[in-house]
Amino acid sequence: MNEILLETRGLAKRFGGLLATDAVSLTIRRGECHALIGPNGAGKTTLVGQLAGTLAPDAGSVLFAGRDVTAYAAHKRAALGLARSFQITSVLAGFSVEENVALAVQAVSGSSFRFWRRVAAEEELSTRALAVLRSVGLERAGGRRAGELSHGEHRQLELALALATRPQLLLLDEPMAGMGLEESQTMVELIAGLKGSHTLLLVEHDMDAVFRLADRISVLVAGRIIASGTGDEIRANPEVRSAYLGEEDAL
Amino acid sequence: MTVFRRRHAWLGALVALALVFPQLAAWLGQDFYVAFASRVLIWALLASSLNLLVGVGGMVSLGHAAFYGVGAYVVGIVATEAPQLSAALIAWPAAVAVSGLLALAIGAISLRTRGVYFIMITLAFAQMLFYVFVSLKAYGGDDGMAIARRSALPGLNLADEATFYYVVLALFALCLYALARLTASRFGRVLAGIKDNEARMESLGYATFRFKLVAIVISGAVAGLAGALMANLNTYVSPNMLYWDQSGTVLVMVILGGLGSLWGGLAGAGAYLLFEELATAVTPHWQIGLGALLLGVVFFAPAGIAGLFARRRR
Incomplete structure (x- = not known):
């Protein structure tokens, strides 16, 4: 449970004047369900792209299963056991x-x-x-x-x-996107069933689902991770509360 | 069951016709059509090889004539420089190998691009090779070069049109069977998957570049065989075989016959050449009619001529 499966060190990605990923250091332990949340435009999908290898970072590194995979193409990372689902169905x-x-x-x-x-x-x-x-x-x-x-x-x-x-690690990019209530419920059950047997990185908007499923949560705001911790820690974090666009009801 | 039986009835009739064609033509006093049938089969082989690339793998190449023309030149050059080596069993595999290697080189560069850029870069490579052969004065330059005689095949006299036809028919059947196996294999399914959604295939762990490259090499090698056969049929090769209108013609055949369908190459080459044969007798502007035919297929039968048969079967 404490072995680190995926780690990023100082990951950065810039699109013109926009710093979409700003010195992101993230660790995902084997066996956990780690959620990545953040308001729209925080850079979640950009970060997922750099983890999956479809997007090259400008700085920093990605380590997967003890190996530096920063230079690996998407298919090579996938072959190592890093699977992803797409936000837009593919x-x-x-x-x-x-x-x-x-x-x-x-x-x-x-x-x-x-x-x-x-x-x-x-x-x-x-x-x-x-x-x-x-x-x-x-x-x-x-x-x-x-x-x-x-x-x-x-x-x-x-x-x-x-x-x-x-896969060793499942990157789920908004698996509930665009789903109705009932379909979302089914998906939450499915993902809950994967917990324990799979390591998951869940990028999701649905806060109920996140707090239900995640062992740990990282909050991304404007390309930076402003907090990482358990659901309760995140809920209590004042920086998260203020930064998270006043969506206090959601938390 | 009836579907199965009807399908085999079609196939049986086609094979029977192909087998007795030279006798039939002789009986009708139309010996000329034996060489015509060989020409159809060679174009069908070329179109089938392109269909693997375009129809199965989704790589629209406008430079297929390069592999075809180079295959033809290998036979021509061997016949001139080393007539003792112009045995079919040496010259033809050499044409296949050289075209395959050429496809490896062109593919390794072209496949770094996609879509329209892939079309343009394959076209550019083919045109470069066209000018290379135009400037090769030793081999006839833009006049091309005549080949003294067809390649020798032990026990067979390839100068005889009927014999040559049967050899072409056998090679076509063999290649078509191999292409059918390949399309239904693991490799073929990956290739079709890349055509459908390459990003998804990458994220599943497939090194798509390698699969596409192997497909180009196979396709180019078969095109090289078609070129070698055409050089033998005509006992003549010229740079025009590499010109871009040849690449366009074979692409039209593939679309006409049916993208991605096993029989598409044969159906397209047959329809195209038959139409050309009949329409040139009527008017030198026969390509207007061809254009109309192509439009009709694109709008009303997007699966091509072979697709029409498939639909009726279902």
């Missing part, structure tokens, strides 16, 4: 739901430079894909085209894709 729209997940499973089960054998006949891929689909409650949607899913189902598939790669 699935293979033309593929069936099961094929989507099977492709994610394939990424971590042997070489994909195989040119002859029919992939659809590889039972271990479809078996594992179905197991993952079951774990997110999509087992009945396996044959449908991913592009035809409802918004809530898309979010579940996002989670399934991330889970299927058997």
Whole structure:
């Protein structure tokens, strides 16, 4: 529980005059559910991009599982076990739901430079894909085209894709974004079910969900982490209360 | 079950027609059409190789003629410089290897770009090679070079149009089968995934660049084979084989026949060349008709000619 899985040291990213990430030092311990909150425009997605490797920081470093991965491309970090779900749904729209997940499973089960054998006949891929689909409650949607899913189902598939790669760390970028109350509830239950067996970094707006799920919370404001701690510590932190845009009701 | 049976009926009829075509043409007194059929098959091979890139992998290349033309020149140059090596079993694999290596080099650079930039950079490479061969006076410059005779294949006389046709048919069938296997394999699924959503594939841990590069090499190598066969069919190669309108023609064939569909290359090449053959007899401005045909396909049958058959089957 105390082993550090992901760590950033002095991470900085500038877009023109805007310092979107300002000397961010963040630690995520193996096994915890760590939430990253902050008002709109605080730089949460920018930070996630630098963790996942789709965005290169201007300064600082990212350490994952004891290794400096700052220079690693996104696919290399993913192969090391750093999986992400996207804030804006990003699935293979033309593929069936099961094929989507099977492709994610394939990424971590042997070489994909195989040119002859029919992939659809590889039972271990479809078996594992179905197991993952079951774990997110999509087992009945396996044959449908991913592009035809409802918004809530898309979010579940996002989670399934991330889970299927058997990650060490799951970066969930606003998994509840745009969801109705009922769908959100389902997603909260799903994520609650992952706690303990997975290390999670949860970027989320929904404060009820955050305080329910997170072991520790970091607050990002204007690119800086202004506080890190347990839910109670964050709630009691005066700096957070004043900086958090007067959304005291939310806290 | 009926779908299965009807599909096999189509395939069976097509194979039967392909197998008896030279006899049929001879019986009808239309021997000329045997060489025409070889030409269709070679273009179909070229279009199928491009279809792997464009239709399956989503990489729209406008420089495919480079691999095709270089494959043809390998046969021409070997025939001139080392006639003793112009055996098909040496010259043709050499064409495949050289085109594959060329695709590796061009791909390694071009794949750093995407979309319109990828189209332009592949076009630029092909045009550069076109001018290289235009300026190679030793090999005919812009006049091109004649090849004394077709490559030698043990036990077969390739000068005989029917024999040459069967060799082309066998190679086409072999390549199409291999492409079908490849498309349905792990590699093929990754390639299709990259076409669908490359960022997602990256975040799943796929080094997409490598997959795309391998696809270009395979595609370029097959195009090189098509070039080697065309050089043999015509016993002539010229820089025009590398010119950008050739890349455009084969891209039109792919769109006409069906992007990403196994039979798209054959359907597109067949329709294009047949249309050209029939329409040039009517008017030298046959490409106006071709334009109309292409518009019709794009608007009313976006899955191409092969897609029409697929839909009827369903």
